[in-house]
Amino acid sequence: MTNQKEEVVEEVEEVELEKLEEQEETTTQEEMIEEVVEVDELTLVQQELEEEKNKSIRLRADFENYKRRVQLDKEADYKYRAQTVLTDILPVLDNFERALAIQTNSEEAASLAKGVEMVYRSLLDAVAKEGLETIESEGVPFDPNFHQAVMQEKDESKESGIVLQELQKGYKLKDRILRPSMVKVNE
Amino acid sequence: MTNQKEEVVEEVEEVELEKLEEQEETTTQEEMIEEVVEVDELTLVQQELEEEKNKSIRLRADFENYKRRVQLDKEADYKYRAQTVLTDILPVLDNFERALAIQTNSEEAASLAKGVEMVYRSLLDAVAKEGLETIESEGVPFDPNFHQAVMQEKDESKESGIVLQELQKGYKLKDRILRPSMVKVNE
CATH class of the missing domain: 2.30.22.10 (Head domain of nucleotide exchange factor GrpE)
Structure with a gap:
């Protein structure tokens, strides 16, 4: 970008072009920053979603294990209840x-x-x-x-x-x- | 935007400005499309995250209720075991x-x-x-x-x-x- 800026010429069209380029440059930079910010937000939310899904999977597994254990306990309690x-x-x-x-x-x-x-x-x-x-x-x-x-x-x-x-x-x-x-x- | 385009004047600086504006317009439109796409993806992921969180909350509540019911069942089973x-x-x-x-x-x-x-x-x-x-x-x-x-x-x-x-x-x-x-x- 600095190189491009150093290539500035005095002609109007050139200046125009240069201005346009500068404008483009600036826009591209802004766009990139915006994109980075947005991608970052998207990535963060996606990561959070991933974590949330993993938490759900673990919770569901815990729940299933608990139910199984309860069932076994219940059977043992019933078997030896007297x-x-x-x-x-x-x-x-x-x-x-x-x-x-x-x-x-x-x-x-x-x-x-x-x-x-x-x-x-x-x-x-x-x-x-x-x-x-x-x-x-x-x-x-x-x-x-x-x-x-x-x-x-x-x-x-x-x-x-x-x-x-x-x-x-x-x-x-x-x-x-x-x-x-x-x-x-x-x- | 159409109004802005119709305001075009013949002066060089004006034309320059116009070009710049046009440039900006185009960029803004592209940006908007990109943004819409990105916002859509982000919104979708955020919605999914929201749903996933709600599912977790419901699952956790189900788990707690189940535990409570199991405890009460266990107490009744124990009380009347004989x-x-x-x-x-x-x-x-x-x-x-x-x-x-x-x-x-x-x-x-x-x-x-x-x-x-x-x-x-x-x-x-x-x-x-x-x-x-x-x-x-x-x-x-x-x-x-x-x-x-x-x-x-x-x-x-x-x-x-x-x-x-x-x-x-x-x-x-x-x-x-x-x-x-x-x-x-x-x-």
């Missing part, structure tokens, strides 16, 4: 077993015991419907995930590590152990 | 009451009955911990929200509409009725 009350009922089941283990001699007591056993069965049915199960122990290999060894004995006629006797019933709620069974294990 | 198993246990409680209502004559049966009553108490404690409560009925005014009238009687000594007798216990889980009590009401 865990607290069933855990509290385990001693009741123990008490039932103890009461029913007592030998009855009189007919009256035997009749009452029969009634009590029916009540016990109805309770077992109610808790079984909710997913409470006894843990298998006598005659199966000792498994620390299900059994708690409180005694050991040596029985040559049986395999080593086999549960010889169940001392207290163990219970699980579906696949979750509520209480391991207390057992006597073969050495 | 409802199914407790409902299944109600007949067990009835059976207990029936078994314990039997008169015992022998000492053996009385001893067994005492044991059974202890088992019953331990079951009542376990379910009470979870929020199971009996519904008050005898002596209170009949309320269809809590009581189911299965018999009526006329007792002049008592107020009309009073529950005279409870025929079967009713239960609620916290503030939710699991089973109304079956009652005899004073006419």
Whole structure:
């Protein structure tokens, strides 16, 4: 631009031309500045739009993940919803077993015991419907995930590590152990 | 613009000026077209940005509402989590009451009955911990929200509409009725 300005001649047309050129120059410069400003604004807005879109995508992904987690939590909560009350009922089941283990001699007591056993069965049915199960122990290999060894004995006629006797019933709620069974294990 | 063009005069300077003006005119028109195009693009992008921001705001609000609803659901699920198993246990409680209502004559049966009553108490404690409560009925005014009238009687000594007798216990889980009590009401 400076070079062009130095080429100024004295002739009117030349001057005219020169003026026109100068005018053009100025306009072009202004235009460029304007363009730069506009392009800058456009770029900025486009960048902001891009960021906003990315934020939306992340937010939507977070939302979906949250929904999935909530669903899984809900299923677990539902599956084990009776865990607290069933855990509290385990001693009741123990008490039932103890009461029913007592030998009855009189007919009256035997009749009452029969009634009590029916009540016990109805309770077992109610808790079984909710997913409470006894843990298998006598005659199966000792498994620390299900059994708690409180005694050991040596029985040559049986395999080593086999549960010889169940001392207290163990219970699980579906696949979750509520209480391991207390057992006597073969050495 | 047309007016400006018609104002053209013959003087050189005027012509010069005119040329300059024409030059300016042309540039301005071109600029305007460019500007319109750019402004259009900028406006479009700005509009899109605006929409994207609004979408984000709505999405965020949806997310917050969802979280709030999930929290409330979770609290309700937690509060009434034992409802199914407790409902299944109600007949067990009835059976207990029936078994314990039997008169015992022998000492053996009385001893067994005492044991059974202890088992019953331990079951009542376990379910009470979870929020199971009996519904008050005898002596209170009949309320269809809590009581189911299965018999009526006329007792002049008592107020009309009073529950005279409870025929079967009713239960609620916290503030939710699991089973109304079956009652005899004073006419």
